[in-house]
Amino acid sequence: MSEGYIKYNTICIGNEYPEAINIVDLQVLRNELKIKNLIGMLPGGIGYGNVSKRWNNKFIVSGSQTGGEAILSCSDYSIIHDYDILQNTLVYSGLRLPSSETITHLAIYAAKPKTKFVAHLHNKAIWEKLIKDGAKTNGFSEYGTVEIALEAKDYVSGLSDDEGIFALSGHEDGVIAFSDELKSIIILINKHIK
Numbered sequence: 001m002s003e004g005y006i007k008y009n010t011i012c013i014g015n016e017y018p019e020a021i022n023i024v025d026l027q028v029l030r031n032e033l034k035i036k037n038l039i040g041m042l043p044g045g046i047g048y049g050n051v052s053k054r055w056n057n058k059f060i061v062s063g064s065q066t067g068g069e070a071i072l073s074c075s076d077y078s079i080i081h082d083y084d085i086l087q088n089t090l091v092y093s094g095l096r097l098p099s100s101e102t103i104t105h106l107a108i109y110a111a112k113p114k115t116k117f118v119a120h121l122h123n124k125a126i127w128e129k130l131i132k133d134g135a136k137t138n139g140f141s142e143y144g145t146v147e148i149a150l151e152a153k154d155y156v157s158g159l160s161d162d163e164g165i166f167a168l169s170g171h172e173d174g175v176i177a178f179s180d181e182l183k184s185i186i187i188l189i190n191k192h193i194k
């Protein structure tokens with residue numbers, strides 16, 4: 001399945017992107033995923049994988065088509081100021097369009113008020129194992145749609161834990177991890193890598 005094309009509607013309210021001090025933790029998370037190719041670039045040059053954090057009643061998310069870059073700079077992240085999941089609409093500021101899967105991240109923050117970090121990674125072995133174990137969304141909607149965001153929201157709403165990892169059934173190799181803590185999201189992801 002193709003990846004990375006923007007399907008949502010965006011309203012850009014300015015160029016403001018996060019300061020370095022506000023993305024230190026996000027950079028640690030992203031680097032962890034990047035060195036393991038859980039974030040990267042497909043042969044066709046399409047980037048995959050993205051990270052976000054809850055920040056001051058807003059959200060910081062990595063930009064669209066940044067998967068191939070070794071290290072991101074502040075301006076590769078956008079700030080999400082407001083959103084409407086059902087309308088698939090984001091209000092953001094920054095120099096980059098937010099990741100094409102931002103709506104799915106936001107659906108998880110909405111369902112899990114304690115969640116501070118969300119990561120979307122790609123890995124066939126992890127995805128297949130999660131599907132086999134039943135840690136997966138119901139339904140087979142495509143990436144970047146309202147439907148897949150709602151499927152993810154439904155799945156995490158049923159979890160009692162403050163952290164989790166699951167497969168997006170309709171998005172081959174696509175996995176979502178979330179946690180209220182940087183350390184625990186990294187441990188959780190590493191636990192699933194053979």
Ligand SMILES: [Zn+2]
Binds near residue numbers: 003049120143
């Ligand atoms: Zn994806």
